[in-house]
Every structure is written in C-alpha cells, then in structure tokens.
Amino acid sequence: MKTIVIGVIGADCHAVGNKIIDYVLREHGYNVVNVGVLSSQEDFINAAIESNASMILVSSLYGQGELDCRGMREKCVEAGIGDIKLYVGGNIVVGKQNFDEVKERFIKMGFDRVFAPNTPIEADLPFIKEDLGE
Amino acid sequence: MELRNKKWTEEEFFKVRKEVLSTWPTGNDPELDLDKAVAYLKSIPASKNFALKLKDAKEHRVRTLVQPRAGVALLNEHIALLQHLEKAGADFLPSTIDAYTRQNRYSEGEEGIKRSEEAGRSLLNGFPAVNHGVKGCRKVVESINVPLQARHGTPDSRLLAEIIHAGGWTSNEGGGISYNLPYAKAVSIEDSIKYWQYCDRLVGYYEEHGVTINREPFGPLTGTLVPPSIAIAVGIIEALLAAEQGVKNITVGYGMCGNIVQDVAAVRSLQQLTEEYLEEKGYKGCCVTTVFHQWMGGFPADEAEALGLISMSSVVASLAGATKMINKTPHESVGIPTKEANADGIKASKIITKLLEDQTFPESQKLADEIAQIKKEVKCLMDCVYNVGEGDLAVGTVKAFEQGLLDIPFAPSKYNAGLILPARDAEGCVRILEFGKLGFNDEIKAFHRAKIAERAKQDGREVGFQLCIDDIYAVSTGHLIGRTSYKD
Numbered sequence A: 001m002k003t004i005v006i007g008v009i010g011a012d013c014h015a016v017g018n019k020i021i022d023y024v025l026r027e028h029g030y031n032v033v034n035v036g037v038l039s040s041q042e043d044f045i046n047a048a049i050e051s052n053a054s055m056i057l058v059s060s061l062y063g064q065g066e067l068d069c070r071g072m073r074e075k076c077v078e079a080g081i082g083d084i085k086l087y088v089g090g091n092i093v094v095g096k097q098n099f100d101e102v103k104e105r106f107i108k109m110g111f112d113r114v115f116a117p118n119t120p121i122e123a124d125l126p127f128i129k130e131d132l133g134e
Numbered sequence B: 001m002e003l004r005n006k007k008w009t010e011e012e013f014f015k016v017r018k019e020v021l022s023t024w025p026t027g028n029d030p031e032l033d034l035d036k037a038v039a040y041l042k043s044i045p046a047s048k049n050f051a052l053k054l055k056d057a058k059e060h061r062v063r064t065l066v067q068p069r070a071g072v073a074l075l076n077e078h079i080a081l082l083q084h085l086e087k088a089g090a091d092f093l094p095s096t097i098d099a100y101t102r103q104n105r106y107s108e109g110e111e112g113i114k115r116s117e118e119a120g121r122s123l124l125n126g127f128p129a130v131n132h133g134v135k136g137c138r139k140v141v142e143s144i145n146v147p148l149q150a151r152h153g154t155p156d157s158r159l160l161a162e163i164i165h166a167g168g169w170t171s172n173e174g175g176g177i178s179y180n181l182p183y184a185k186a187v188s189i190e191d192s193i194k195y196w197q198y199c200d201r202l203v204g205y206y207e208e209h210g211v212t213i214n215r216e217p218f219g220p221l222t223g224t225l226v227p228p229s230i231a232i233a234v235g236i237i238e239a240l241l242a243a244e245q246g247v248k249n250i251t252v253g254y255g256m257c258g259n260i261v262q263d264v265a266a267v268r269s270l271q272q273l274t275e276e277y278l279e280e281k282g283y284k285g286c287c288v289t290t291v292f293h294q295w296m297g298g299f300p301a302d303e304a305e306a307l308g309l310i311s312m313s314s315v316v317a318s319l320a321g322a323t324k325m326i327n328k329t330p331h332e333s334v335g336i337p338t339k340e341a342n343a344d345g346i347k348a349s350k351i352i353t354k355l356l357e358d359q360t361f362p363e364s365q366k367l368a369d370e371i372a373q374i375k376k377e378v379k380c381l382m383d384c385v386y387n388v389g390e391g392d393l394a395v396g397t398v399k400a401f402e403q404g405l406l407d408i409p410f411a412p413s414k415y416n417a418g419l420i421l422p423a424r425d426a427e428g429c430v431r432i433l434e435f436g437k438l439g440f441n442d443e444i445k446a447f448h449r450a451k452i453a454e455r456a457k458q459d460g461r462e463v464g465f466q467l468c469i470d471d472i473y474a475v476s477t478g479h480l481i482g483r484t485s486y487k488d
C-alpha cells in the first residue's frame, strides 16, 4: 500500500477539502498521513520521512501559497527525499490569475504537478495513479 | 486568571493590556493611550460610526444594508480598493485582515508587505492592520465616508482590536468560539474566550467613555452545512459573553443554508432568541441587529452562475429582514476578487435589497413550524451549556465543546469533537445525519433522522459520509442537494 502525505500549508485553516481528500484517497486504497491544516513545510517533510511516503499533496486555499511553498523542493532535497513526488492544488495564489503562468511559477519551485481551482480530488486520481506507477 | 463569565475589572484589564501592547512594535504608538483614542473616536462623525448606523437601520428600517469583504497588503492600494467599493454602493466597508496577522505572525506579514511591493501585486490575502499600525488605520478611515469594520478570523485578536479601534474603526468581527474553532487547530477554547473577553472589555471601556462600538460574532462558522441551531447557539453565547464585558451594540450572524423557509426561520429566530436571552440574563439596553452571509460554501466557477447565487442570497436576506448582508463576488470560487468583480457583487446584491425593500416573507404554517423547531433545538443546546457550566456560561462553553455537546461540522480545531455530520433533507434543509455527542434530546434526533431517511429513500441510496460529500459539492455544480440522479 503506497503512502501519501496530505495537508494544508502555511497559516491556512481551510479544512473541508482536506477532510474529503483524506476520505477519498483511503477509499481508493492509499495509506494517508494527514498533517492537517496550518502545517509548515517541515511538518509535511517530517511526516513523509517517518511514513516512507511516495508523494506529498500540498493544499493551499487561502491565496498565500506562493509565499508558503517557496523552497519546499530544496528542503526535501536537504532532508534526503529529493525525489519525492510533490503536488500542489487548491486556490494557490491570490486572485483570479492566468493559470498557465501560475503553473509555471510552481513548476519552477519544483512541484511535479500543479492543480487549478475547482478540480476536485476525484478528478485528480488518474494522475496520482500514473505518477505512482500503478 | 480563572475563566468565568464575569466582567473584568479595570485593574485586570490594564494589567493584561501592558503585555498585549508589547507583542509588536506598533503596540508602542502613543496614540494607543486610551484618552487619546477616545478623543479621536469622538471626532469621527456619526455617519461613520458602525454602531450608530446599525441602530438607525434597525429603528428606521428601509432595506437590508450591504457590506463587501476586501483587503490587500499595501496601504494606498487598500484605500483605493475601499474607495472603489464605496462608489459601487457599499453601505458599510470592511478591512479583511490577512491570514498571517490572524495567526499573530506579524513578521511574516512584514515579509508579505515587502514582497507585495516588489511584485507590484498583493501577495497577502488581506490588510495587515497590526503592521500598518494606528496611523495606517486612521488614514484608511479618513479616506472613506461610511463606517469601517475589521473582518478576520483571529483567535487572539487583542492587539489587532487595540490598533483598529484606536485607529477609528468602529466595529470588530469575531468571538471566542467563532474565531477559534473554524480558524485554528490548537488554541484552547478557554484561551480564546479570555482573548475575546479582553476585546469585548476594550469595547466596554469605550462605551463607558462615551464611544459606542459594534461587535459582530461570526455566524457562518465553517460555512459548510452548519445546522442553523448550532450557529445560532454559538451566536447567542458570544453575544452574552460580550454583553457581560459591557458591549452594547451587537450584530449576530447567520450563513445562508439554501432552503428559503429554513433561512428565513433562522434569521428570525436568531434575532428573537438573542434579544430574549440578553433580556433574561439581565443585560438591558443592548441594540441587537442581524447579518446575513450570502452562500458561504463552495461557489460555482462560472461568473454568471455565481452572480445568480449572489442574487438568490440577496432575495433571502431581504425577505428575512436581515439588517445587513455580507456579499460575495463572481470570483468567489477562484480567488480574492479584483475591485471590479467585488463592485459587481455589491451592485447585484444592492439592487435586490432595494427592489424588495417593501416586502417580507409571508407568514405560513411551514415557516412557523421551522421557527419552532429551531428554537426548540437552540434552547436544548443552551440548557446543556448552562448545565455543564453549573450556571457559568464561559465554563459551560468550554465543557460543552470538550464533551461534544456542542460540535461544529468540519472545524479543524482539536478542541472541537468533530463527530457530527450534516446533510440535506428532501427539500434541501440542513439537518444532522450523525449526532456524535451533540446535546439534542431524543425527540429532536428522531426528527432529523426521519428527515434524512426520507431524502435517502427518494435518492435510493444509503445514509452515510458520501451523502454529506455530495451535498458539499452540490452548490458549486449547480444544485442545492447532492443527488445522484441529476442529468445536468
């Protein structure tokens, strides 16, 4: 059973999507480690190391994701899990911006996949499967 | 200090105040001297006093008044934003506070200001009022012509409250429950009630010195299928806690659920019950008004559909007779709105409140039944709270949440039991599917069970978490109820 770490980064308290992601991933046979809302990069990375996870799904809903996600890939490298799959999704920047540009910014930060607002987790499952080689 | 629902003495207040003001350099501003702050607040014209405008709206009701949410990182941009919204017709203005400030992370707020200057766009999701300090806050007030309120989600809002009120903002949103459980994961309710007793005591101090300031508990909580009676019980508790500290002008809130009869019943019950409890507990002379929040859950992404939902929300608020309404915008599902999108939300809302200014929702048996149901449930919850608190409301609140007698759906806090699950009935009213330890009696539980069973039977499906998930997604996909049978 593959392990996925999920949570909501920064000073963000949006909990509803996080609870649904937790439920849906479990229903689809994944082992889920949920660090919950208001989590730091370290919280995600420590959980990934402890659980030997294959993937980290970062949620950011409140807009300040662009500040909170900076340097996360570098931190993974430092912690010895540089190859882990890193996803980010939710409402990851402030305001309604051109999503191609937003995506570009987060890919540059080292995220493997970047999801637009209004893509429910159910629609993201095929990507997760593919990237985990299932 | 031991937690009790008891008015803080001035001595207790000033002792804590010294610590509060020392938590960030802007707390050192000499204008935070309360004599100076009182003098400044007295210089603000009545037309810009939040409490007075609400009192007037209640006494000479014309229509439901409209207020947007809005806030950006930089001072001049924030002022330009508010001026734009005033021109669009906002009856009240907000300053929505950024999320670092809400967690008291002022140094990250500072960094956010710097990066926003560099990027030429706001990287913060609100206005960092503590960083901008009293002077910045006064500049905002002096640049607009309607009353101004801080809207946030801050468990410990003591320094923020000091700065905004000395800055001339005459309303503060929040409360020890409503700004903790939906917004934090590890702040105890005991602590957050104390923090908000402080904020209320500050307002009480101003009242004693001739300045009236409005306080507004945050009614919608998690904005996600919150059953009316739970939201109303929390609002009443926060109103009572505030009144004990000397607050006189209180606006209790409610987030739209979507069934029109249930929503109208909820607003009426909220107004009546809050006034009744205040009266019964001996708080005389409080002015109670209501605020209706347009749909607070996930919005449709299509902008025209979003405006449709905004318009429907405005109809309900108007017919329910809410004093004030907080509007959403066509950008809701995607991101913080531009000032133009926000103005569109205000205009779409305001025209409806004007068109409906002479109409109210007609009395009917159905409405009367729903009001009776809500009141029964609220009373049951309030009795539980006083019971476990052995008569003390503050202690009772802490214990009621500890024991799950009060429980807020989807709240992230570990101090919330998180055992209840809501879902819609066959007509879209929000009911309860799993009660956890919620303090309802058997009769009330049987009512909810029957309502949800009826819905599940219609849908030909089982009662369970998936039903609740489908209801959470439903409105954003264009239906109130998350049925499996829709074709579009």
Ligand code: B12
Residues within 6 Å of the ligand: A011, A012, A013, A014, A015, A016, A017, A018, A020, A021, A057, A058, A059, A060, A061, A062, A063, A064, A087, A088, A089, A090, A091, A092, A093, A094, A095, A096, A115, A117, A118, A119, A120, A121, A122, A124, B069, B096, B097, B098, B099, B102, B125, B126, B153, B182, B183, B220, B221, B222, B223, B224, B296, B297, B298, B299, B300, B331, B332, B333, B334, B335, B336, B337, B410, B411, B412, B472
């Ligand atoms: C409900 C809600 C709230 C509730 C949250 C209660 C709680 N504790 O959970 C309350 C009212 C408390 C709230 C508060 C705030 N909110 Co709010 N909120 C919403 C709202 C209306 C719905 C969110 C929701 O629950 N959706 C339902 C769930 C199921 O969907 P979801 O969260 O999108 O998650 C799904 C997908 O996105 C996806 N997904 C999520 N993460 C990830 C990650 C990966 C890797 C993948 C693959 C998929 C994925 O899967 C999830 C399940 O399907 C949205 C707007 C909207 N969507 O209509 C605003 C919104 C998210 N909030 C917003 C803001 C700004 C705030 C505040 C900061 C206040 C403010 N300044 O206005 C505060 C938060 C303070 C803080 N410290 O965080 C903004 C963010 C703006 C931006 N990004 O530019 C939004 C977009 C509204 C807006 N347009 O202004 N909010």
